[in-house]
Amino acid sequence: MQFRFLIPITGLGLAMLAAPLVAQDAAKGNISISDPWTRETAASQTVGGGFMTIRNNGQSADRLLSIASSQAAEVQIHTMRVEAGVMKMRQVQGGIAIPAGKAVTLKPGATHIMFIGLKKPFKPGDMIPATLRFERAGSVKVRFAVQAIGTTSAAEAHHAGH
Amino acid sequence: MPDIEQPQPNGPAAVRKLLWVMAAIAALLGGLLYLGLEKSGAEKTAPVAGALPFGGPFELTRADGTALTDASLAGRPYAIFFGFTRCPDVCPTTLARLALLRKKLGADGHKFDIVFVSVDPERDRPNDIGAYADMFGTPIIAATGTDAQLARIRKGFGVYVKKVPIDAAKPDGDYTMDHTAGIFLMDGQGRLSSIIDYHEADATALDKLRMLVR
Numbered sequence: 001m002q003f004r005f006l007i008p009i010t011g012l013g014l015a016m017l018a019a020p021l022v023a024q025d026a027a028k029g030n031i032s033i034s035d036p037w038t039r040e041t042a043a044s045q046t047v048g049g050g051f052m053t054i055r056n057n058g059q060s061a062d063r064l065l066s067i068a069s070s071q072a073a074e075v076q077i078h079t080m081r082v083e084a085g086v087m088k089m090r091q092v093q094g095g096i097a098i099p100a101g102k103a104v105t106l107k108p109g110a111t112h113i114m115f116i117g118l119k120k121p122f123k124p125g126d127m128i129p130a131t132l133r134f135e136r137a138g139s140v141k142v143r144f145a146v147q148a149i150g151t152t153s154a155a156e157a158h159h160a161g162h
Numbered sequence: 163m164p165d166i167e168q169p170q171p172n173g174p175a176a177v178r179k180l181l182w183v184m185a186a187i188a189a190l191l192g193g194l195l196y197l198g199l200e201k202s203g204a205e206k207t208a209p210v211a212g213a214l215p216f217g218g219p220f221e222l223t224r225a226d227g228t229a230l231t232d233a234s235l236a237g238r239p240y241a242i243f244f245g246f247t248r249c250p251d252v253c254p255t256t257l258a259r260l261a262l263l264r265k266k267l268g269a270d271g272h273k274f275d276i277v278f279v280s281v282d283p284e285r286d287r288p289n290d291i292g293a294y295a296d297m298f299g300t301p302i303i304a305a306t307g308t309d310a311q312l313a314r315i316r317k318g319f320g321v322y323v324k325k326v327p328i329d330a331a332k333p334d335g336d337y338t339m340d341h342t343a344g345i346f347l348m349d350g351q352g353r354l355s356s357i358i359d360y361h362e363a364d365a366t367a368l369d370k371l372r373m374l375v376r
Binding site for chain 1: 248249250252255258259261286287291293294298299322326328329336341342344359360361
């Protein structure tokens with residue numbers, strides 16, 4: 001178990017040295033997080049969505065159990081669907097499975113995280129710290145880049161950030 | 163029929179011709195009679211299906227405190243979307259999409275209004291929705307109303323809204339809202355032109371908007 005972790009960590013360490021790393025990307029154990037982003041919020045908004053891609057580089061399935069942030073009273077995982085023209089959002093219980101060797105993308109219009117009870121409005125350019133807790137990989141610290149409210153995809157967020 | 167007393171012309175061909183003429187006159191008279199009945203009946207009952215009332219009449223309050231009604235919107239087409247400012251996903255996505263579609267339409271993009279109605283008056287004050295709508299970088303008319311006013315416009319547009327607690331274990335805690343995610347396109351006469359579905363491709367949505375402002 002411990003030995004298995006060593007190789008990917010070393011690999012990621014080398015990758016970090018070799019390539020210019022996007023500031024907000026994060027990794028721990030077999031889990032790597034790319035493009036964590038969120039949207040700016042209006043003064044009246046007390047919630048905000050959070051999006052990112054979680055990759056499991058290992059050979060064992062992992063699970064995102066929970067998320068916490070100093071900038072929100074609570075952070076939850078939600079699904080979002082538009083069914084028969086009606087938007088429905090529901091809290092996900094028990095976390096999200098991150099299958100071995102696969103990437104799971106949390107994005108607008110699908111499963112995403114929700115910052116609930118914002119301490120203050122999110123402003124473009126702010127970085128929102130959060131800790132993701134995984135069943136196997138443990139805690140991973142990430143920073144969600146706040147993008148303009150009109151941002152609808154990680155690609156746009158990525159462009160805006162450079 | 164008085165024609166039947168007329169002396170018969172010579173030959174079977176002539177008889178057949180006369181019968182055809184009589185049949186045509188009878189059909190014409192019958193048709194006129196039917197149309198007359200139809201018209202007088204229509205005046206007393208509902209308009210025909212194509213003109214069934216959709217949308218208005220309604221009255222809401224704009225972000226600046228002034229009234230927004232179906233009458234104040236008349237004369238210019240508009241795209242209307244129902245949501246709430248605490249909606250973290252579909253609402254900003256949809257309003258951002260409308261802003262982008264407007265941009266793609268060039269000059270045509272400014273031939274219609276974008277209207278955002280908050281169906282969450284409990285939490286969205288008029289100035290809240292104004293500040294929210296201003297974030298999208300394009301003019302958006304933001305409005306909300308009393309429960310009764312919102313019930314009326316929701317009925318007019320057939321909009322579904324349901325409050326759902328974010329945490330099922332805390333029914334009185336924070337809530338989200340299931341709501342209709344389509345964009346209704348209304349023409350300058352306040353008639354439904356089309357609906358843009360959440361899942362629809364931008365190319366289709368652009369065609370619908372071009373048709374709206376044509």
